[in-house]
Amino acid sequence: MRFLVALLSLLALAACGDASATRQGPLRLATTTSTHNAGLLEHLLPLFTADTGIEVDVLPVGTGKALRLGEAGDVDVVLVHARVREDAFLAAGYASERRDVMWNDFVILGSAADPAGIRGSETASEALARIHKAQAKFVSRGDDSGTHIRELALWAAAGVNPHDHPKSYFEAGAGMGGCLTRADELRAYLLCDRGTWLAYRRTLALEILTEGDPALRNPYGVLVVNVARHPHVRAEDATRFAAWLTSAQGQKAIGAFRLDGRALFHPVDAKPQGND
Amino acid sequence: MDFLAEGARDAFHLLLSGDAEVYHAIFVSLLCSVTAVGLAALVGIPYGTWLGLERRVLGSVQVLLLRLGMFIPTVVLGLLVYAFLSRRGLFGSMDLIYTKQAIVIGEFLLALPILGTFAHAAAQERGPRVAETVRTLGAGRWQVLRAVISENRLVLMGAGLAAFARCLTELGISINVGGTFRMKTETLPTKIATELSGGDFARAVACGVVLMLVAMVPGFIAFGMTRGKRS
Numbered sequence: 258m259r260f261l262v263a264l265l266s267l268l269a270l271a272a273c274g275d276a277s278a279t280r281q282g283p284l285r286l287a288t289t290t291s292t293h294n295a296g297l298l299e300h301l302l303p304l305f306t307a308d309t310g311i312e313v314d315v316l317p318v319g320t321g322k323a324l325r326l327g328e329a330g331d332v333d334v335v336l337v338h339a340r341v342r343e344d345a346f347l348a349a350g351y352a353s354e355r356r357d358v359m360w361n362d363f364v365i366l367g368s369a370a371d372p373a374g375i376r377g378s379e380t381a382s383e384a385l386a387r388i389h390k391a392q393a394k395f396v397s398r399g400d401d402s403g404t405h406i407r408e409l410a411l412w413a414a415a416g417v418n419p420h421d422h423p424k425s426y427f428e429a430g431a432g433m434g435g436c437l438t439r440a441d442e443l444r445a446y447l448l449c450d451r452g453t454w455l456a457y458r459r460t461l462a463l464e465i466l467t468e469g470d471p472a473l474r475n476p477y478g479v480l481v482v483n484v485a486r487h488p489h490v491r492a493e494d495a496t497r498f499a500a501w502l503t504s505a506q507g508q509k510a511i512g513a514f515r516l517d518g519r520a521l522f523h524p525v526d527a528k529p530q531g532n533d
Numbered sequence: 534m535d536f537l538a539e540g541a542r543d544a545f546h547l548l549l550s551g552d553a554e555v556y557h558a559i560f561v562s563l564l565c566s567v568t569a570v571g572l573a574a575l576v577g578i579p580y581g582t583w584l585g586l587e588r589r590v591l592g593s594v595q596v597l598l599l600r601l602g603m604f605i606p607t608v609v610l611g612l613l614v615y616a617f618l619s620r621r622g623l624f625g626s627m628d629l630i631y632t633k634q635a636i637v638i639g640e641f642l643l644a645l646p647i648l649g650t651f652a653h654a655a656a657q658e659r660g661p662r663v664a665e666t667v668r669t670l671g672a673g674r675w676q677v678l679r680a681v682i683s684e685n686r687l688v689l690m691g692a693g694l695a696a697f698a699r700c701l702t703e704l705g706i707s708i709n710v711g712g713t714f715r716m717k718t719e720t721l722p723t724k725i726a727t728e729l730s731g732g733d734f735a736r737a738v739a740c741g742v743v744l745m746l747v748a749m750v751p752g753f754i755a756f757g758m759t760r761g762k763r764s
Contacts, residue, residue: 430731
């Protein structure tokens with residue numbers, strides 16, 4: 258409802274042609290489904306609001322779309338995980354600043370039958386090379402999300418092209434949860450962030466087959482949409498949000514978040530932890 | 534509102550440049566809806582006509598079910614078919630989930646009540662007169678059915694078009710049981726949804742324009758076929 262009001266007031270603002278006025282209503286954050294599915298934001302945002310009095314509306318979308326929303330000035334702040342894209346976003350002047358926020362990691366999931374025999378692979382490259390060789394089914398996000406971008410980079414690092422076997426490479430164009438369901442039905446492999454996996458795993462017959470490779474680390478960054486480009490964005494509140502996330506207090510709150518009794522997102526200065 | 538004009542321009546560009554993904558989505562959309570409507574016509578038209586010709590056992594209940602069937606939301610149909618075709622479902626072992634066949638099954642169930650309802654209504658209204666005439670000429674039960682269907686063909690074609698339009702443009706079935714897999718089970722409506730969630734607004738608008746163009750073709754064909762029928 259609050260989002261609707263914000264949307265309507267934005268439309269009203271646009272209709273008046275008064276584009277320079279700061280938008281009213283809650284701060285708008287575009288973020289990836291991975292932070293949202295795991296419940297991290299539900300944990301962090303009330304703490305932030307209690308500290309600052311700033312309310313936040315969340316738009317959970319893929320990294321690609323989150324950045325586009327930022328480019329268009331439709332949101333005030335963006336929290337995503339695709340470092341190369343984030344740097345390009347900053348360099349193009351869409352953001353006034355970028356900060357490292359936290360990291361979590363990806364895992365490679367598959368059915369217990371493991372037709373490509375990737376269980377126990379030391380590295381993601383090795384696992385993907387085996388999947389490629391066995392022509393085993395693989396579900397790709399295919400939606401230009403941070404996870405999709407990382408998946409493509411991992412294929413490239415493995416030196417194989419998944420499109421060599423179009424019959425067994427399934428590009429879903431869907432979110433992480435939708436892809437988990439699809440992979441579960443197809444008994445296919447897929448790349449998933451650990452948070453979404455933990456949030457969904459009870460309903461799935463998939464299991465973790467490869468994890469712990471440093472190449473599977475997944476850093477998140479926060480970007481404040483550039484007020485010089487979009488005068489209506491709430492730059493001041495957005496900057497406070499970015500500063501809060503990276504403050505000692507915000508970092509502690511991130512580290513304190515638990516799903517199934519385990520830490521999922523790690524403060525930026527945290528050492529990589531062994532994956533139990 | 535520039536994006537709509539840009540979308541139209543991009544749509545023609547996509548069509549002219551022979552974009553493989555878009556053409557494949559057009560192919561899947563047409564293949565599934567034509568097959569589904571064809572099968573639904575084979576079952577629904579004789580069934581609805583049979584229902585409309587005479588009093589049948591629980592006839593009004595059957596008619597009610599057909600009519601209610603037209604109101605099942607496509608997304609509910611999608612969930613229903615998913616429940617049966619999923620690995621945990623009754624027909625899970627058939628490996629049909631996330632295939633074009635699964636989409637056809639769902640769209641068949643979407644089209645069937647539309648064709649059945651219209652066939653029933655048309656047969657009830659004009660069937661008895663036609664049936665009586667052909668019976669006096671010595672027609673058997675099947676010939677009566679055929680004669681009534683033939684007499685009602687304009688109404689039935691209209692029903693077929695309505696069913697086709699619903700199947701071609703539905704999202705709830707193909708997203709849930711098709712799986713939106715690119716170059717596999719992606720239809721034009723699901724392509725719009727996935728392009729949009731991927732943030733490619735321009736491509737989504739272009740696909741929307743392509744879908745509207747494709748959806749209008751049968752309307753024009755039907756218009757050409759029936760024009761002059763009045764004279």
